[in-house]
Amino acid sequence: MTSLPSLPAPKKIGLVIDLDVCVGCHACVVNCKEWNTGGYGAALSDQQPYGADVSGAWLNRIHTFEVVPQGGEIVGEAGDARIVHFPKSCLHCEEAPCVTVCPTGASYKRAEDGIVLVDEDKCIGCGLCAWACPYGAREMDVAAGVMKKCTLCIDRIYNETFEEVDRVPACVRTCPANARHFGDFADPTSDVSRMVVARGGIDLMPEQGTRPVNKYLPPRPRTALADMASLPLAENTAGAKGFFAWLDGMLDRI
Amino acid sequence: MHPAPSIILFTVASGLGYGLAIMLGLGLLDPQALATKVAHVLSLVLIGGGLVSSTLHLGNPRRAWRALSQWRSSWLSREGVMALATFVPLTLSATLALFAGRHSLALDLVGAVMAVATVWCTAMIYASLRTIEAWHTPLTPACYVAFSLAGGALLAAFFAALGGGEPRGPALAALLLLGIAWATKRAWKRRVTALVSATTPETATGLGSIGKVRLLERPHMTENYLTHEMGFRVARKHAAKLWLIAVGFGALLPGTALVVLLTGQGDALVITAAALACLGFVLGLLVERWLFFAEARHTVMNYYGG
Ligand code: SF4
Ligand code: SF4
Ligand code: SF4
Numbered sequence: 428m429t430s431l432p433s434l435p436a437p438k439k440i441g442l443v444i445d446l447d448v449c450v451g452c453h454a455c456v457v458n459c460k461e462w463n464t465g466g467y468g469a470a471l472s473d474q475q476p477y478g479a480d481v482s483g484a485w486l487n488r489i490h491t492f493e494v495v496p497q498g499g500e501i502v503g504e505a506g507d508a509r510i511v512h513f514p515k516s517c518l519h520c521e522e523a524p525c526v527t528v529c530p531t532g533a534s535y536k537r538a539e540d541g542i543v544l545v546d547e548d549k550c551i552g553c554g555l556c557a558w559a560c561p562y563g564a565r566e567m568d569v570a571a572g573v574m575k576k577c578t579l580c581i582d583r584i585y586n587e588t589f590e591e592v593d594r595v596p597a598c599v600r601t602c603p604a605n606a607r608h609f610g611d612f613a614d615p616t617s618d619v620s621r622m623v624v625a626r627g628g629i630d631l632m633p634e635q636g637t638r639p640v641n642k643y644l645p646p647r648p649r650t651a652l653a654d655m656a657s658l659p660l661a662e663n664t665a666g667a668k669g670f671f672a673w674l675d676g677m678l679d680r681i
Numbered sequence: 682m683h684p685a686p687s688i689i690l691f692t693v694a695s696g697l698g699y700g701l702a703i704m705l706g707l708g709l710l711d712p713q714a715l716a717t718k719v720a721h722v723l724s725l726v727l728i729g730g731g732l733v734s735s736t737l738h739l740g741n742p743r744r745a746w747r748a749l750s751q752w753r754s755s756w757l758s759r760e761g762v763m764a765l766a767t768f769v770p771l772t773l774s775a776t777l778a779l780f781a782g783r784h785s786l787a788l789d790l791v792g793a794v795m796a797v798a799t800v801w802c803t804a805m806i807y808a809s810l811r812t813i814e815a816w817h818t819p820l821t822p823a824c825y826v827a828f829s830l831a832g833g834a835l836l837a838a839f840f841a842a843l844g845g846g847e848p849r850g851p852a853l854a855a856l857l858l859l860g861i862a863w864a865t866k867r868a869w870k871r872r873v874t875a876l877v878s879a880t881t882p883e884t885a886t887g888l889g890s891i892g893k894v895r896l897l898e899r900p901h902m903t904e905n906y907l908t909h910e911m912g913f914r915v916a917r918k919h920a921a922k923l924w925l926i927a928v929g930f931g932a933l934l935p936g937t938a939l940v941v942l943l944t945g946q947g948d949a950l951v952i953t954a955a956a957l958a959c960l961g962f963v964l965g966l967l968v969e970r971w972l973f974f975a976e977a978r979h980t981v982m983n984y985y986g987g
Contacts, residue, residue, distance in 0.1 A: 511888060
């Protein structure tokens with residue numbers, strides 16, 4: 428059924444992505460692909476994987492943005508521009524437009540936990556759901572002709588054969604910087620809910636009315652370079668002490 | 682958006698087919714005449730051909746029947762259901778005209794109403810998408826229906842000229858509908874030109890509170906499904922030229938030809954004028970549809986620097 432669940436889900440599981448912490452290493456991208464190409468549904472195919480024009484289906488991608496404050500300079504090191512690495516996977520929206528447009532019933536939102544999934548046996552590969560998603564979270568598997576998207580690693584998070592610590596999405600488990608967190612947003616005491624409150628978690632494109640479950644934590648405020656007290660100045664040796672003061676004096680004398 | 686030839690062909694062909702069916706249903710042509718019988722067949726061929734072409738871009742066409750199941754929420758599903766259901770009255774009407782040489786008013790009217798509804802559903806697939814702001818307006822289905830009716834009247838005038846009846850009635854209707862269609866399209870285009878996108882790289886990333894957001898690096902060096910499908914962009918100077926071509930072929934040429942038809946004398950002149958009008962309109966409409974897709978910007982491009 429491509430109508431959305433009428434009752435609010437008892438659980439609202441999803442991800443918190445910390446933009447302050449993400450270093451843009453793409454580890455989650457690779458592990459997401461690795462996990463999902465071997466598990467649920469058709470493999471995530473690549474086209475011309477060894478050619479010049481390689482492309483393929485990925486469920487998670489990292490974009491990198493440069494954010495320039497008003498009056499800031501563009502060049503990263505010299506000005507106040509910030510580089511923000513931006514991981515993006517399905518946000519498991521509460522008002523998921525990708526679900527309601529689906530003509531076949533392949534796309535659906537689970538009533539019990541809010542995960543948005545594609546039943547690949549029903550999907551005709553019309554691509555309309557990818558048009559309806561504002562975030563670009565759905566990609567066609569060109570080889571299988573079916574739509575692919577983040578499953579919130581449904582085959583890990585409920586997998587009782589896994590140790591507790593591994594019952595989280597592959598991207599969360601693999602992130603070396605701990606930039607991705609998994610949990611239940613319906614529970615106000617969960618880690619993810621608390622993080623969102625503490626850090627002012629945000630929705631992407633609120634104007635699209637999708638009410639995403641996943642939240643993003645904005646980068647923490649940063650001291651402007653110009654205001655930093657101790658800039659490492661290569662020319663100034665006035666504060667040198669001990670051995671360095673001696674070395675400074677000796678070198679001056681030579 | 683990527684202007685897929687299969688979808689352009691589908692919307693143009695089925696729009697013309699339904700338009701012609703509507704004009705036939707309104708009794709614009711004489712059911713006894715051979716030309717009218719051909720018109721009935723052509724309308725069904727255009728509709729059927731369009732539907733087949735629309736399945737060409739599916740990843741799994743053999744499961745297409747499943748698309749009939751979600752009419753409660755999906756405009757694509759509604760369109761599929763309506764398209765199939767509309768075949769029933771249209772085929773019956775065609776059969777009556779072909780073998781009995783007569784109309785059935787009730788049947789024709791049902792067919793005409795359902796045909797309008799089907800074109801409406803097709804357009805609503807696009808108009809319902811908030812992600813493509815240019816399409817997200819009631820003017821989109823209005824344009825689709827108006828172009829379908831105008832095209833149908835033009836074809837009806839042509840078949841009337843070929844012996845299906847008095848061509849001046851359909852030609853006058855075509856002139857009027859053509860004017861309405863292009864006026865609607867002009868309003869649509871004005872809205873698009875004036876559109877200030879609510880979705881920006883700042884809202885897409887949530888980083889607007891820090892400053893201006895600019896893409897530094899895409900996720901991968903090469904293109905992907907999203908940039909193929911939604912990243913298509915047509916140079917503005919070409920878009921302006923193509924718009925002129927669309928208006929020239931789709932509005933001015935048929936308009937002039939219809940005036941010649943209405944004022945001129947002689948079968949050869951009338952037939953030539955009607956044929957030219959139809960030909961120009963179809964060409965213009967193909968360009969208009971190509972631009973409809975090619976010029977549309979999808980919100981996902983905020984993540985891809987486009
Ligand atoms: S992020 Fe896109 S694919 Fe995921 S639920 Fe929202 S609209 Fe659907
Ligand atoms: S591509 Fe598949 S999942 Fe997406 S709308 Fe079409 S049938 Fe539904
Ligand atoms: S939750 Fe799983 S499928 Fe979704 S982005 Fe993370 S690794 Fe990929």
